[in-house]
Amino acid sequence: MKKLTSSSLHPSLTWLTVFLPVLSYFIITRLRDSRLAGKSIGKLVQSNLVVENNNNDSIVLQDIFYLEKQTNNKKQQQDEDETSYSDENNTNSISPLKYALHLVLTERLDSVIDTIWRHDEEIGRGYLLVSQSSSVGRIWRWEVGGGPITIGRTLHMEPSGCRSKSYCIPGENLQYGSGAIALDFSTSTTGDNSLDGQLVVSEWGEKRIVRMETSGARTPLIINVPSLCSDKERRLYKPHDMIYTAFGHLIIADYDTECNASGLYYLENAMTGIDPLPSMLESRYAHDWNTTQNHKNIVQILYSSDNKLKSIGGLLLDASWTGLYALVRRENNTIQLLHLSFNNDDDDDEQSLWNGQTPDIIYQWNNTEENYPGSIVMDHKGTFFIGIQQSIVVMKNKQIIASLPFGNSTTTTAVVTSLTIGEDGYLYATTNENHLMRILIRTKPMKLPTNLIPK
Numbered sequence: 421m422k423k424l425t426s427s428s429l430h431p432s433l434t435w436l437t438v439f440l441p442v443l444s445y446f447i448i449t450r451l452r453d454s455r456l457a458g459k460s461i462g463k464l465v466q467s468n469l470v471v472e473n474n475n476n477d478s479i480v481l482q483d484i485f486y487l488e489k490q491t492n493n494k495k496q497q498q499d500e501d502e503t504s505y506s507d508e509n510n511t512n513s514i515s516p517l518k519y520a521l522h523l524v525l526t527e528r529l530d531s532v533i534d535t536i537w538r539h540d541e542e543i544g545r546g547y548l549l550v551s552q553s554s555s556v557g558r559i560w561r562w563e564v565g566g567g568p569i570t571i572g573r574t575l576h577m578e579p580s581g582c583r584s585k586s587y588c589i590p591g592e593n594l595q596y597g598s599g600a601i602a603l604d605f606s607t608s609t610t611g612d613n614s615l616d617g618q619l620v621v622s623e624w625g626e627k628r629i630v631r632m633e634t635s636g637a638r639t640p641l642i643i644n645v646p647s648l649c650s651d652k653e654r655r656l657y658k659p660h661d662m663i664y665t666a667f668g669h670l671i672i673a674d675y676d677t678e679c680n681a682s683g684l685y686y687l688e689n690a691m692t693g694i695d696p697l698p699s700m701l702e703s704r705y706a707h708d709w710n711t712t713q714n715h716k717n718i719v720q721i722l723y724s725s726d727n728k729l730k731s732i733g734g735l736l737l738d739a740s741w742t743g744l745y746a747l748v749r750r751e752n753n754t755i756q757l758l759h760l761s762f763n764n765d766d767d768d769d770e771q772s773l774w775n776g777q778t779p780d781i782i783y784q785w786n787n788t789e790e791n792y793p794g795s796i797v798m799d800h801k802g803t804f805f806i807g808i809q810q811s812i813v814v815m816k817n818k819q820i821i822a823s824l825p826f827g828n829s830t831t832t833t834a835v836v837t838s839l840t841i842g843e844d845g846y847l848y849a850t851t852n853e854n855h856l857m858r859i860l861i862r863t864k865p866m867k868l869p870t871n872l873i874p875k
Contacts, residue, residue: 422704422741432540433489433551433596436721438861439603440499443687447515447517450451451530451600458821459694462522462523462524462525462526462807463522463523463589463690463830464520464521464746465520465521465522465523465826465857466517466520466521466824466825467486467516467517467520467521468515468516468517468549469481469487469512469514469515469516469517469814469824470512470513470514470811470821470822470823470824470825471512471513471514471515471821471822472482472685472819472820472821472822472823473512473513473753474479475708477645478566478653480513480821481514481565481814481818481822482738483498483801483862483863484799484801484803484814484862484863485517485519485859486517486518486519486860486861486862487515487582488515488516488517488518488598489516489518489551489609492635495714498597507748511749515822516638517787517859518714518856518858519537519859520859521651521824521826521857522857522858522859523855523856523857524562524856524857525562525572525573525855525856525859526791526855526856528573528853529550529552529554529560529850529854529855529856530552530554530854531552531554531595531818531839531854532551532553532812532838532852532854532856533551533552533553533598533599533600533660533837533838533869534550534551534598534599534600534601534660534661534837534838534839535549535550535551535601535839535840535848535850536548536549536602536603536632536840537549537615537840537841537842537843537848537865538603538615538616538619539610539613539615539616539843540608540616541609541613541616541724542687542830542848543685543831544845545843545844546563546565546615546842546843547561547562547563547701547828548561548562548840548842549561549601549619549849550562550850550856551580551597551598551599551600551601552580552595552597552598553581553593553595553596553598553599553624553658554595555579555582555594555595555596555597555659556579556580556581556582556583556588556596557578557579557580557581557582557596557597557598557599557623557624557625557774558575558576558577558578558579558580558598558624559576559577559578559580559598559619560573560574560575560576560603561573561574561575561603562574562584562856564844565700565788570695577598577619577621579597579625579631580597580598580621580623580769581596581597581598581599581621581622581624581625581626581771582596582597582623582624582625582626583623583625583626583638583707583866584586584626584704584707586626586707587626587627587655587715588625588626588674588702590626592850593626595658596624596625597624597625598621598622598623598624598672599622599624599658599659599660600617600621600622600661600672601622601662602619602620602660602662602663602664602670603615603616603617603620603664604617604618604619604620604631604664604690604691605691605756605870606668606691606692606870606873607723607869608870611714611870612870612871613867613870614863614867614868614869614870615843615867618631618633619631619632619633620632620641620662620670621638622656622658622662622672623778624625624658626707627643627655627656627657627658628640628641628642628643629641629642629656629659629662629672630668631694631696632679632694633697633703635697635699635700637684637695637696637698637699637700637702637703638702638703638704639695639697639706640668640696640709640717641687641694641711641712642656642672642685642687643655643710643711643712643720644656644710644719645672645674645685645721645822646656646685646719646720646721647676647678647679647684648676648679648681648721649676649678649679649681650678650721652678654676654678655843656674657674657675657677658675659672659673659674660674660731660732660733660792661673661732661733661735662735663735663736663737664690664868665737665741666737666741666868666872666873667686667741667772667872667873667874668689668690668691668692668873668874669683669686669687669689670686670689670690670691671722671735671773672674672684672685672686673685673732673733673735673746673776675731679728680728681724681725681728681729681730682724682728682729682730682731682732682748683693683721683722683723683724683729683732684722684724684735684744684746684772685719685720685721685722686719686720686722686723686724687717687719687720688720688773689874690872692873692875694712694872695716699868703803720773721772721773722744722772722773722774723746723760723774723779728750728751729748729749729750730750730751731748731792731793731801732746732747732793732795733747733749733792733793733795733796734746734747734793734794734795734797734839734862735747735749735796735808736805736808737866738795738797739798740757740766740874741867741868742761742762743759743760743761743762744762745757745758745759745782745796745798745804746758746760746762746779746792747793747794747795747796747806747808749788749793753784753786753788753789754784754785754787755784755785755788755793755794755804755808756781756782756783756784756785757779757780757781757782757784757796757804758779758780758782759776759779759782760774760779761774761777762775763775763776771781777807783818783820785808785809785817787796788808788809792835792838792852793808793838794808794835794837795807795836795837795838795839795842795849796839797839797840797847797865798866799841799861799863799864799865799866800863800864800865800867801863802813802816803816803863804816805833805839805841805847806839806853807836807837807838807839807849808825808836809826810826810835811824811826811835811845812836812839812849813825814827824859826851826857832856834851834853835848835851835852836850837850837851837852838849838850840865841861841864841865841866842865843864843865845860845861845862845864846858846859846860846861847859847861
């Protein structure tokens, strides 16, 4: 049989010599990927859910996780394993996961503070951004490409927290990098996706929060905030988390070193009330600013407490967008999940965003040993995922229904620093030991409406 070559083909069919091998490769790798869908790369961390004693938990969990279909042999092994989780006061059971929690990245991550998912309309998919506070800071980009090969980690921004010597002197062992990150979704390229927009970065080294403009300029949004124990203002310290509300207000959690306490602050109309700096040259001049120069609203205290908040972890809007969840650590070594209701009186310009009512305590963990309260994220069905006590806790209707322990698989001191649900179907988690983990889930990230922002 004559070998098929480009010279033996009619000139109009020469393109087939390139197209057919590429098509075959694409089909074969896509078939392989479909069989491996949901199976992560990296070290196995946890392949079992610890299920709380609740008759409806297994039904609810099937809508959240991919659970393994159990054979009789597996059921017998599970019954044997359950003895290690049971005592007089604990009747938790184990439910095997079809797709387990895996480590996907452990190298070159240092002092990870925050992660967010960002959609890119140009490439038709999204990626995870990982904010690193060590040295002058880096923001990493982690993604899986549209082809058979995982793109993995690439450098998205460096430096991310220290670009001048106005407030920081770069050093390997100093945290002058970036902390909390968020997206200004008023600049979404599609106009209807709150996971798209310009990146907003908390620069720990420069002690400010800036918006990254398309020109490359960095527009300062917040520089000073009110003191928690005096009538003075202070320079921003190190925000660990920040979020935008559906109405364009920016809420941050920051520590007041003079008062030895943490508080929540907010800036009204942070999306539309601040004009972008016109150039990178103007951006360089802004390093010497002591206050923002183009916003009529000042930063206000949203919430602080007489029982001083040692630290504040995750921030999360509720499903109705009219309130805020905050994971806080008290001085008495308790961690609380609080809910604060927003003020709905739009006619009262003098009233705080918070309605002033005592926050509801949704859940409380006593005698905790962690110095940092962890992180929290919600899916589109209202399920909470909370990073606390060397595990990822699953909460529904104010009740803990399951947990994913990982302490014994990494080390017993690992604490979750951020949680993010991606459009790719994965729940991502980072730890203070510089691990990036993920697990495939059935639910989607919660998105905010984009048509409520004042023009």
